[in-house]
Structures are given as C-alpha cells and as structure tokens.
Amino acid sequence: MKINFTEEQNIFREEVRSWLEVNVPKKSLLSLDTKEGFEQHREWEKTLNSGNWSMVTWPKEYGGRGLDLIRWLIFEEEYYRAEAPTRVNQNGVFLLGPTLMEFGTHEQKSKFLNAMATGDHIWSQGWSEPGAGSDMAAIRTTAVLEGDHYKINGQKTWSSRAAYADWTFGLFRTDLESERHRGLSFILVSLDTPGVTVRPIPQLDGEPGFAEIYFDDVIVPRENLLGEDGEGWKIAMATAGFERGLMLRSPARFQQTAAKLLKLYYKNKDQCSPMLQSKVVEAWAESESYALSIYHTASKMLAGGSIGSESSLGKIFWSELDHMMHQTALKILGASAELADSSEHDAAQWIKGFMFSYGGPIYAGTNEIQKNIIAERLLGLPK
Amino acid sequence: MNFNFTDEQLQFKNTVQSFLVDECSPDSIRDGWAAKKPFNHDRWNKIADLGVLSSNLPEKDGGFGIDQVALSLMIEEMGYAALPEPVAEQIFLINDLMPLLPDSIKGEIKNTYKTGSNFISVVHPLSPNPLFLNDAGGLLLFNEDSYQFALIEDIDFIPLVSNDPSRELSKINSIQKSVSSSEEFEKINSAVVARGALMTGCLLIGLAQKMLDLSSLYALDRTQFGKPIGSFQAIKHMLADVAVKIEFARPTIFRAAHSLLENNPKSALHCAHAKYMSAKAAELACKNSIQAHGAMGYTWEMDLHIFMRKAWSLMACWGNEDKQQDIIYKTLTSSEEELGVLYTF
Numbered sequence: 001m002k003i004n005f006t007e008e009q010n011i012f013r014e015e016v017r018s019w020l021e022v023n024v025p026k027k028s029l030l031s032l033d034t035k036e037g038f039e040q041h042r043e044w045e046k047t048l049n050s051g052n053w054s055m056v057t058w059p060k061e062y063g064g065r066g067l068d069l070i071r072w073l074i075f076e077e078e079y080y081r082a083e084a085p086t087r088v089n090q091n092g093v094f095l096l097g098p099t100l101m102e103f104g105t106h107e108q109k110s111k112f113l114n115a116m117a118t119g120d121h122i123w124s125q126g127w128s129e130p131g132a133g134s135d136m137a138a139i140r141t142t143a144v145l146e147g148d149h150y151k152i153n154g155q156k157t158w159s160s161r162a163a164y165a166d167w168t169f170g171l172f173r174t175d176l177e178s179e180r181h182r183g184l185s186f187i188l189v190s191l192d193t194p195g196v197t198v199r200p201i202p203q204l205d206g207e208p209g210f211a212e213i214y215f216d217d218v219i220v221p222r223e224n225l226l227g228e229d230g231e232g233w234k235i236a237m238a239t240a241g242f243e244r245g246l247m248l249r250s251p252a253r254f255q256q257t258a259a260k261l262l263k264l265y266y267k268n269k270d271q272c273s274p275m276l277q278s279k280v281v282e283a284w285a286e287s288e289s290y291a292l293s294i295y296h297t298a299s300k301m302l303a304g305g306s307i308g309s310e311s312s313l314g315k316i317f318w319s320e321l322d323h324m325m326h327q328t329a330l331k332i333l334g335a336s337a338e339l340a341d342s343s344e345h346d347a348a349q350w351i352k353g354f355m356f357s358y359g360g361p362i363y364a365g366t367n368e369i370q371k372n373i374i375a376e377r378l379l380g381l382p383k
Numbered sequence: 384m385n386f387n388f389t390d391e392q393l394q395f396k397n398t399v400q401s402f403l404v405d406e407c408s409p410d411s412i413r414d415g416w417a418a419k420k421p422f423n424h425d426r427w428n429k430i431a432d433l434g435v436l437s438s439n440l441p442e443k444d445g446g447f448g449i450d451q452v453a454l455s456l457m458i459e460e461m462g463y464a465a466l467p468e469p470v471a472e473q474i475f476l477i478n479d480l481m482p483l484l485p486d487s488i489k490g491e492i493k494n495t496y497k498t499g500s501n502f503i504s505v506v507h508p509l510s511p512n513p514l515f516l517n518d519a520g521g522l523l524l525f526n527e528d529s530y531q532f533a534l535i536e537d538i539d540f541i542p543l544v545s546n547d548p549s550r551e552l553s554k555i556n557s558i559q560k561s562v563s564s565s566e567e568f569e570k571i572n573s574a575v576v577a578r579g580a581l582m583t584g585c586l587l588i589g590l591a592q593k594m595l596d597l598s599s600l601y602a603l604d605r606t607q608f609g610k611p612i613g614s615f616q617a618i619k620h621m622l623a624d625v626a627v628k629i630e631f632a633r634p635t636i637f638r639a640a641h642s643l644l645e646n647n648p649k650s651a652l653h654c655a656h657a658k659y660m661s662a663k664a665a666e667l668a669c670k671n672s673i674q675a676h677g678a679m680g681y682t683w684e685m686d687l688h689i690f691m692r693k694a695w696s697l698m699a700c701w702g703n704e705d706k707q708q709d710i711i712y713k714t715l716t717s718s719e720e721e722l723g724v725l726y727t728f
Contacts, residue, residue: 375619
C-alpha cells in the first residue's frame with residue numbers, strides 16, 4: 001500500500017489543469033435542460049474532444065487516451081476543481097460507453113464510441129416504463145425481430161436527457177412469451193427514427209430533465225442490438241453498476257461541495273448553532289471517506305478485481321451525503337434559502353443543488369432497491 | 384497510488400484471525416467474566432509466542448518491524464473477536480510510541496520488561512481509567528503538560544467497574560515514585576492521541592463487522608410469520624445501512640495508518656477522521672443489531688452484548704465522536720484554503 005501520487009500522475013494532473021484553465025468557459029453555460037443550454041453543452045463536449053479529454057480511460061482508437069482508473073479520478077478532481085460544465089453526455093460516456101466496451105462488437109464500438117466522444121450523439125436512458133420503475137423486469141415495450149430489423153412498440157418514461165438527446169438505450173421485450181428478466185434485449189434507438197415521439201416532462205426545477213418516449217412501429221436495424229438477443233438484463237445490470245459506482249459519481253464533486261459548505265458555514269457561523277457545525281464536519285468526513293473508498297476500489301480493479309454489488313453501498317452513501325450537504329447549506333442560509341434567484345452566498349445554486357439531491361436516492365435504482373441488493377447479495381439474506 | 388495491501392501487511396492479520404477463532408470464543412470471554420479475571424494470561428502468553436506483541440518492534444529488538452497499516456489490519460481482527468487482553472494497547476500505544484519517548488522513560492520501560500512483565504498500561508485525559516493495572520508492570524501517564532512513568536508497585540489505585548466486564552479498570556489515587564518529563568510534550572502527546580483514536584477506530588470496525596455478521600446469521604435463522612426474518616425488507620434495510628457505514632469507515636483507518644507510517648503532517652486529522660467514522664459505524668451497528676435480534680438481543684444469554692459492550696467503551700474512550708469532530712473542525716478551519724479535492728492524499 002502506497003497512497004501517494006506518483007511523479008507521472010502529478011504530471012498528468014498538471015496537464016489536465018493547464019488545459020482546463022485555458023478552455024473552461026469563463027461564463028457559466030445555460031442550464032443543459034434548456035434547448036439553448038443543451039447545445040452549449042454539446043459544444044463543450046466537442047471542445048473536450050478537441051483536447052482528447054472525452055473519456056481518458058477509453059482506448060485511443062475510440063477517442064480516448066487508454067489511461068487507467070487512477071488517472072480518470074485525477075481528471076475528475078481537476079474537472080470539478082475547475083468548475084467545468086456538467087457532462088451533458090454522461091449517459092453516453094459514463095454508462096453506455098463502458099457497457100459498449102464490454103459487450104459491443106468492433107463495429108458498434110467504432111460507430112457509437114467515436115460519435116459519443118465527438119458530442120454528435122448525445123444519449124438518453126430508456127429503462128423505466130409507467131409500470132416498470134423499481135420493478136424493471138416488468139418491462140412491456142416490445143421489439144419484434146422481423147428479418148433484419150426490430151419493430152418497437154410501447155412507451156418509456158422518466159428517460160433522463162431525452163427531451164433534447166439524439167439517441168436512447170434501454171431494455172425491450174424481444175420474446176413476447178417471456179416473463180420477468182428473461183426475453184429482454186438491450187437495444188440502441190435513434191430518436192430521429194419515424195414513429196418515435198418524445199414528450200418532455202418538467203422536473204422539480206421546472207426544466208425538462210427527462211421525458212416520455214412513445215414508440216409506434218419504430219423500425220430499428222438489427223445491428224443496434226447490444227450483446228445477444230435475450231441477454232438484456234445481464235447487460236443492463238452491468239450498466240447500472242457503472243451508474244451507481246465510480247464512473248458517474250466520482251468523489252470529486254462531493255468533496256468540492258463539502259469544501260464549499262465548510263466555507264459557507266465559516267462565513268455565516270455567527271448566525272448558526274453548533275448543530276450545523278457538526279453537520280459540516282460530517283460532510284467533510286463523509287466526502288473524504290467516499291474518496292478514500294473509491295481509490296481503494298480503483299486499486300482493487302487495477303489489480304484485476306471487479307466490483308459487483310459493492311457499488312450499491314456507494315450509491316446509497318453518496319446520494320444520502322449529497323442530500324445532507326445541501327440540506328445543511330440551506331439551513332446555514334436561513335431565510336435566504338427560499339430566494340431562488342439570489343446570488344448572495346450562491347443561494348440559487350444551493351437551492352438548485354438541493355432539489356437535484358432529492359433525485360439521488362431515486363435514480364440509478366432507488367436506495368431501497370440497493371438495500372435489498374446489499375442484504376441479499378452481500379449479507380446473504382433470503383429473497 | 385496503490386491502496387492494495389501487500390502480502391506482508393496481510394500476514395499478521397491472517398495469523399491473528401485464525402488464532403482468535405480458536406482461542407478467543409465468546410465462551411472463553413464469558414469464563415473470564417465469571418472468574419472476574421478477564422485478562423487471560425494463558426492466551427496473552429500464546430499471543431506473545433506468536434510474535435504479535437513484538438510484531439512492530441524493530442528487528443534489532445527481536446521484532447518483525449511491521450508497519451502501522453499491518454498493525455491496523457491485525458487490530459481490526461482483535462476487535463472482531465472482542466479480545467479482552469490489551470494487545471492493541473501494548474503494540475499501538477507503547478511499542479509504536481517508544482521511538483518518540485526520551486531515553487529516561489524508554490530506559491524505565493525496558494527495565495520493566497526485564498522483570499518479566501510485558502504489559503504497560505496508559506493513562507491520558509482522554510482515557511483516564513487505566514486498563515488491567517493488576518496485570519501491568521508499569522504505567523505511562525499523560526498529564527496536561529508532562530508525562531511520567533511509574534512502576535506498578537509505586538502506584539496506589541482502586542478498582543472501577545466498567546460496563547464491559549472484559550475491561551478491568553482502575554482509578555489512580557496516588558503515585559509514590561515516577562520518572563517524569565515534559566520533553567517534546569506537544570509532539571508526544573499528539574502522537575498518543577492520534578494512536579489512541581486510530582487504535583479504538585480499528586477495534587470498532589472489527590466489532591461493527593462482527594455485530595453485523597451475528598445479526599445476518601440470526602436473521603437467517605429466526606423464523607416469524609413462517610419465514611426467516613431476514614427476508615423482510617425492514618430487517619434487510621437496517622442491516623444494509625450498517626454495511627454501508629462500515630464500508631466507508633474502513634478505508635479511513637488504513638489511510639490514517641498510512642499517514643502515521645509516512646509521518647504525514649496531517650496524521651492527527653486522519654486519525655481523528657478514522658475514529659469519527661468508525662465510531663459512527665459501530666454506533667449504528669449496536670443499535671440495528673440489537674433491533675434485528677429482537678428480545679433475544681436484550682438478553683445476557685445472547686453473545687451480541689459481548690461485542691456491544693466493548694464497542695460502547697471504545698466509542699467513549701480516546702476521544703468520542705464529539706471530540707474527534709472538534710479536532711476535525713479546528714484542523715480544517717485553521718487551514719481553510721487547503722480544502723477540496725487536492726488535499727486527500
């Protein structure tokens with residue numbers, strides 16, 4: 001065990017930092033859940049790609065740099081430190097990307113990873129349906145194989161980023177006789193395809209961060225199937241693992257929030273009780289613990305290990321932490337905590353983050369589902 | 384950057400783990416309670432024979448020179464077994480502190496060992512009631528601005544009753560003769576505070592894991608409404624919450640140990656962090672474990688309380704959660720600019 005950065009890792013950090021210093025937009029972008037803001041964020045993805053920073057862990061031939069997970073964590077640290085824009089393509093680069101890497105054919109990887117890296121394909125998620133939320137095996141949207149294509153009918157909902165995205169990935173029932181986890185397949189669908197209707201759903205902040213997607217005899221080429229027909233559940237579980245784990249929620253964002261929270265408290269401490277001080281310490285302690293744990297996990301993976309159900313532990317931890325930190329910030333703000341457009345103490349940003357933090361325990365599989373997974377797969381309790 | 388343990392670091396952990404499975408069963412702990420003699424000399428001597436008591440002494444002193452990371456892994460196992468003997472105290476608070484102590488006191492301690500005793504107890508304002516004085520050769524005592532060493536025969540003490548019958552405590556009335564020093568007091572004091580925090584943190588993680596394991600087994604075994612209670616989500620979620628707390632506390636103890644090893648200027652902060660996270664994990668483990676056991680958990684007969692009692696004691700001494708929080712807050716606000724992602728390692 002040697003938990004210090006090597007000389008090479010520090011040089012890499014410098015390289016990331018210098019590039020971000022020059023390239024991160026000085027003026028913050030509009031919200032990515034508005035049409036104009038979405039396109040601004042797409043531009044940023046293109047800028048990132050021009051510097052070869054779309055996804056440092058991907059092989060070079062797919063637009064990456066072929067670097068290891070420690071470098072990825074360093075990149076993220078610098079990214080959050082520079083307050084660079086949110087990745088509008090996080091569904092693509094953090095979730096579908098690693099899934100394609102594991103299950104995709106060479107042709108699929110070349111086509112989709114490169115277009116993802118360039119920002120030409122921005123992805124949405126197509127898991128949930130009106131009757132299939134936590135119970136994802138209840139999916140009913142069908143994809144029937146007819147020669148060289150699938151014909152899709154049904155409806156997805158709460159599809160993140162679908163309001164403005166180009167593509168969606170998700171699970172579809174390809175075996176109509178099947179039940180539950182069997183007979184599902186993982187298919188990629190262009191949202192431009194005739195028969196697709198997207199109806200944006202305004203979220204808690206009033207912006208359409210997700211949408212309903214209706215499929216009406218939508219024809220999708222057979223080569224958009226990822227993995228084998230009927231293997232969808234297994235592949236989806238791998239994707240969900242990435243989402244819960246160190247890809248989508250690397251520690252840097254929480255450490256930056258904790259640092260900001262401590263500063264906010266320090267400036268306002270004369271109006272606060274010691275109870276809030278205790279919460280602020282908890283925020284630092286937990287975000288620091290999360291970082292240590294992720295470096296621990298990354299080290300294990302580099303030594304040939306893999307993460308399975310452990311990612312459920314992390315998902316609960318970061319989502320509860322994020323909510324606690326924002327709740328604490330609002331308490332420090334006192335009566336200003338309702339001023340939705342106030343720039344004083346970044347109140348508006350804290351409020352937006354506060355609302356967003358309610359989503360954490362819900363998306364990527366609710367925390368209740370994660371607790372079932374932990375109990376059954378890690379603690380050995382019965383179904 | 385590599386957070387994996389070396390085989391060498393894991394070696395002592397594995398030895399101690401299998402030794403304690405055989406030699407430190409809950410029944411053997413209960414025997415010590417019944418005899419009002421929780422310190423089992425037979426077991427202590429076997430542990431000494433394994434080389435554990437000298438594991439972190441330099442090779443020239445007959446030790447194996449293992450580092451603090453290896454110690455932490457090993458001490459976690461002692462927590463898991465609720466080992467009554469103060470092995471962790473001896474190796475972490477005495478052996479590991481020795482190189483920092485002035486020659487006068489170091490000499491006294493070494494002379495004490497020559498008389499056949501191989502345990503030195505410690506008193507500190509954060510842990511004011513020393514363990515097992517009846518079994519100790521001497522006492523290292525920390526005051527507000529100095530520290531001293533006394534032989535047991537020069538100390539007048541009376542017994543105190545711990546809520547954990549595995550811990551024989553005393554109150555010091557007076558000390559007739561001692562060697563005292565204030566040389567580098569700040570440095571030595573903060574070293575013992577950090578080690579006390581980390582040592583109790585390691586033990587607490589082991590204890591928390593043991594309580595979780597006991598509860599999972601009980602939830603599989605106990606049937607109500609015609610099913611194992613572990614199939615109910617109310618029980619699953621309680622135990623999953625404990626698993627989450629343990630998962631994110633464990634790396635903090637290894638980071639703190641690594642900081643001691645590297646003489647990291649932030650080791651005091653890192654040790655406080657480790658104790659803070661471990662105490663919180665152990666606290667929830669106690670609460671949810673007894674709840675998962677239902678009325679059985681509230682009985683003397685069930686082994687759960689052997690581990691719970693030790694956890695309660697260790698949460699309280701060497702700085703409880705509140706004290707650690709204070710250390711963390713003061714450290715963070717004394718260097719406000721050093722916050723955020725760049726200061727983890």
